[in-house]
Amino acid sequence: MRYWMTAAVAICVSLPTMAGAQNTPANHHDAVDQLSPALARQIDRASEQVLAETGVPSASVAIVQNGKIVYTHGYGKARLEPPTPAEPWMRYSIGSISKQFTAAALLLLQQEGKLSIDDPVSKYLPDLTDANQVTIRMILSHTSGYQDYWPEDYVMPPMKKPTTAQHILNVWGKKPLDFAPGTRWQYSNTNYVIAGEIVEKVSGEPLMKFLQQNIFKPLHMDDVWNSDLHALRETDAEGYVRYALGPLRPAPKEGAGWMFAAGELAMPAYDLAQWDISLMDRSLLQPKSYDEFFQPVMLKDGNSSHYALGIFVGSRDGHPYLEHSGEVSGFVSENVVYPKSKAAIVVLTNEIASPAASAIARALTPIVLASPTPAEAQAMQIFTGLQHGQIDRSQFTDWCNAYFDQQALEDYKNSLGQLGKPASIQQTGKSLRGGMTFRAFRVYFPDGKNPLEITTFTEPDGKIEQFIVAPVPKV
Structure with missing residues (x-):
């Protein structure tokens, strides 16, 4: 009678007073x-x-x-x-x-x-x-x-x-x-x-x-x-x-x-x-x-x-x-x-x-558990835009806009677009570095595809200095 514990994170002679269900109650x-x-x-x-x-x-x-x-x-x-x-x-x-x-x-x-x-x-x-x-x-x-x-x-x-x-x-x-x-x-x-x-x-x-x-x-x-x-x-x-x-x-x-x-x-x-x-x-x-x-x-x-x-x-x-x-x-x-x-x-x-x-x-x-925070909602919006090769450049710093040149946008679209619409996103980490706020997110897909990781740096004025998508290491 073994227990099966998940990595994070349901299984009757009936007594005389316990009627058995034969049809949907x-x-x-x-x-x-x-x-x-x-x-x-x-x-x-x-x-x-x-x-x-x-x-x-x-x-x-x-x-x-x-x-x-x-x-x-x-x-x-x-x-x-x-x-x-x-x-x-x-x-x-x-x-x-x-x-x-x-x-x-x-x-x-x-x-x-x-x-x-x-x-x-x-x-x-x-x-x-x-x-x-x-x-x-x-x-x-x-x-x-x-x-x-x-x-x-x-x-x-x-x-x-x-x-x-x-x-x-x-x-x-x-x-x-x-x-x-x-x-x-x-x-x-x-x-x-x-x-x-x-x-x-x-x-x-x-x-x-x-x-x-x-x-x-x-x-x-x-x-x-x-x-x-x-x-x-x-x-x-x-x-x-x-x-x-x-x-x-x-x-x-x-x-x-x-x-x-x-x-x-x-x-x-x-x-x-x-x-x-x-x-x-x-x-x-x-x-x-x-x-x-x-x-x-x-x-x-x-x-x-x-x-x-x-x-x-x-x-x-x-x-x-x-x-x-x-x-x-x-x-x-x-x-x-x-x-x-x-x-x-x-x-x-x-x-x-x-x-x-x-x-x-x-x-x-x-x-x-999907109930995105403002940061999660913003990351999801940017991610789904990149799946179509689109970004709102007003959200990014000049350096991050330079990172998203035409080649980068094409690669993001070609590699992410085929994955379909994500099911949910979860922020998995947050810290301060270089005068900015670092955040890590996991993006999940409904058909069981492996989740992806997003890492971002955000300036105090809200501009995004980094938005990078990568596979989640299988370790």
């Missing part, structure tokens, strides 16, 4: 397709290109902008036999993205005064290795030292048979720790089996029931499915595996119990996007709980783990993000939330051990 229609046709086409082209390049059968995508779900779409085939087009209401397994729901359950119990996430694990599971030295916060942040029971990207023979959380803890929770608690970060699914067991002991009810009552129902996540206990329905996506460059084949199903609390959930991209909105709005938990939820845990040597409670935390081009990916047999997912930008990207795919979900998320990020 009516409430999904009202909140989607609010993008302009041009922007929707950019998203479609980028997603379809990644599927074509990777051979992954399908992807389901949900986009959040300005705190609202504005677009959902399915690409490719959710099932190969019989051929079934992917639809946005279909469920996909989300794998390790499930972990943040388990973490939220423990924060809810802390709010109720039933535990503290700084309690030692020994208070609840005293038989585990060094349980008196490991805290709940450590297991939620993967800094405990408990060894991972499933680092592989395939289902091993023992995992095809049913198991229990207690069996996992008896085998992996009682091994010597891989490192002293709090001294290192190392991803481990075992941590979340421990977390799920604590939720059940403290709440007095099954984990899925607790999640349904306290998270899914309040957030109107109506189509969540516990894929740990039962396979997805025929109306949902099917998971696939590919051996080397061979054909796609139905992926084997894990035995019941192996994904408990660490990767058990399946849902449509729409439902995961609703969870993302609750994270950016901080609408479900108390403010202090969200502060702890999103705060990267520090190691004992003072370095950051860059991981909070079930979520990676970082920043991309000035945009803080919360990110996690997930993988279980047949499925890989990617979920990136930009809280300050009120944006999120959910990508669910149905082939194990494939980078397609994260590749789609990377391709969509500049499209979704």
Whole structure:
């Protein structure tokens, strides 16, 4: 049950109270397709290109902008036999993205005064290795030292048979720790089996029931499915595996119990996007709980783990993000939330051990976050003009106008014009030098072409002394 982390920067037997969607839920229609046709086409082209390049059968995508779900779409085939087009209401397994729901359950119990996430694990599971030295916060942040029971990207023979959380803890929770608690970060699914067991002991009810009552129902996540206990329905996506460059084949199903609390959930991209909105709005938990939820845990040597409670935390081009990916047999997912930008990207795919979900998320990020600053808008205007061999010389200094002689204009037009209209631009750097303001930009294209870099120098009076376009180094 591996996580697939992006370079910057989403993957159910139903409980008696959880109705399974057989058709597109009516409430999904009202909140989607609010993008302009041009922007929707950019998203479609980028997603379809990644599927074509990777051979992954399908992807389901949900986009959040300005705190609202504005677009959902399915690409490719959710099932190969019989051929079934992917639809946005279909469920996909989300794998390790499930972990943040388990973490939220423990924060809810802390709010109720039933535990503290700084309690030692020994208070609840005293038989585990060094349980008196490991805290709940450590297991939620993967800094405990408990060894991972499933680092592989395939289902091993023992995992095809049913198991229990207690069996996992008896085998992996009682091994010597891989490192002293709090001294290192190392991803481990075992941590979340421990977390799920604590939720059940403290709440007095099954984990899925607790999640349904306290998270899914309040957030109107109506189509969540516990894929740990039962396979997805025929109306949902099917998971696939590919051996080397061979054909796609139905992926084997894990035995019941192996994904408990660490990767058990399946849902449509729409439902995961609703969870993302609750994270950016901080609408479900108390403010202090969200502060702890999103705060990267520090190691004992003072370095950051860059991981909070079930979520990676970082920043991309000035945009803080919360990110996690997930993988279980047949499925890989990617979920990136930009809280300050009120944006999120959910990508669910149905082939194990494939980078397609994260590749789609990377391709969509500049499209979704596109909201150019004045400097970005000016650089984009100049760039698109140069694609046609045109410039407004009043914007440039005499020296820069000399740089853009007839030969330069022809070369810019001939080399850039064939690339088509850019999708977006992002400023990636700014500094002072030589009495001028230096800026660096990245220009992105909707069909997945490699981005280009623009470097500029601007005089205090606003005149542009340099405007140079170059390839982005592949390093």
